[in-house]
Amino acid sequence: MKREELEKLAELARIELHSEEEERLQRDMENILNYFKELQELPTEDVLPVAGGTSFSNVFREDVPGEGMDGEAARTAFPETEDGFLKVPPVFSAEGGSSSGGE
Numbered sequence: 001m002k003r004e005e006l007e008k009l010a011e012l013a014r015i016e017l018h019s020e021e022e023e024r025l026q027r028d029m030e031n032i033l034n035y036f037k038e039l040q041e042l043p044t045e046d047v048l049p050v051a052g053g054t055s056f057s058n059v060f061r062e063d064v065p066g067e068g069m070d071g072e073a074a075r076t077a078f079p080e081t082e083d084g085f086l087k088v089p090p091v092f093s094a095e096g097g098s099s100s101g102g103e
Helices: 003-012 019-038 071-077
Strands: none
Touching: 003 019
């Protein structure tokens, strides 16, 4: 990779590179580009294209409506309310951490 190309990439990414960073990054980019050149030389004529990355199919259960919770059961499970809505315990504390008791 030419130095001018690297400078243009740094400008587009809006990052400032010092000379030692430029040299290291230029070597790294050269290695990456050389690796892609090696990959392009591999014989792939007999390789079938893949339309994903895996052979997995849908691993989720089917979404089938089931019996819901009636109002009394919901009020029992969530005894606190606020403005007519069921109130549940917070998932995150005010400090941004989890409040699941692992503190």
